[in-house]
Amino acid sequence: MLSSKSFARAFVPVALVALAAPAQANDLKSVEASLSATQSMTANFVQTDGKGRQMAGTLSLKRPGKIRFAYGGGVNMLLVANGKTLSFIDYDVGQKSSWPIAKSPLSVLLSPNPDLGRIARLVPSDNPQVVVVRARDARRPEFGTLVLAFIKSASAPGGLRLEGWTAIDAQNKKTTVRLSNQRYNVAVPDSAFTYAEPKRKKA
Template sequence: MIRSALLVPFALVAAAPASAQEADLASVQRFLRGVTTMTADFSQTDRAGKVLTGTLTWKQPGKIRFQYQKGVPLLIVAEGGALTFIDYSVRQVQRWPIRNSPLGVLLDPSRDLSQFARVVPGDDRLISVEARDPNHPEYGRITLVFARNAAGPAGLTLQGWVALDSQNNRTTVRLSNQRYGSAVADNSFRWTDPRRSATPR
């Protein structure tokens, strides 16, 4: 779970018509099911304002990699149903089920968004969708932000997200240079276990 949230307070905006919200949610569902691969540059900001950058590689279903900028000894990889956080500076590895992370909404396109997500009204040029598991608040929540773009999958481009964990730690991820449909090999999501090797990869 990236220690990362563009939350729009529900109380500060008027609710959009249900039919419009349903249509937007359906568009996001088609986007998630239509993406095969995506690569992008990312900028990650934590609650203290610290900014890290890097490259994102995403392959459906269930694979994602956050390769941080040179000199940052961190790596986040999702594959095989698990999300793994690796800190090479202290040779530490943490793993948990993808479904227990806010990022699970991106990585399992078979899930029905209408069961756990809602559209957050706001700028008509964007679609913001907040997803959370009402039965497991400890999993945190995520607000995905999409721009309407006829050239993107389902007419959308993923602009980023805001993730909030159960301790209210917020992380904001913004994406740029999004590219869809490029060939991405499965070995792009392999990683070196620092507990066995001192050389990160």
């Protein structure tokens, strides 16, 4: 079990982006293999924004292209991708924002054919059990950056357990997601990626 201090270093890459070393092909291939072998996943998550505000909930993922963040604690919001479109729904205000998955940092996680060689770099870690990858398409910087943190685990797909990530959008806003209770390649119905349309609130 990694100490909290060691695991925290897995997310230091947000502050060390400029120090990212050239990717080693074998390590990136291992990450690609892990992503490809993850056909589905469920987990608990804690999401922290750039101001330190936290929300928790449950995550469902089904590749390619599907993910759902169901927030708990009375938070009446939903983030869901249905295979083509990523949508954020705020039921309290009755609004929905949508954009193509391919234009989101999460496209790295949800791509049907992960190919990190052109867009990814390894980030140095002082813990040999931790693998951190920073993915950013220099040709399309407006799509943002995703920094993925894995821990080596023989029981996880491809020998790497996804522990979380930091998404950095084009406005440099950072959102960190930490996972727990990960379950891989379990049955996740397609209905998990549907949602009720929000009702617009009257002024």
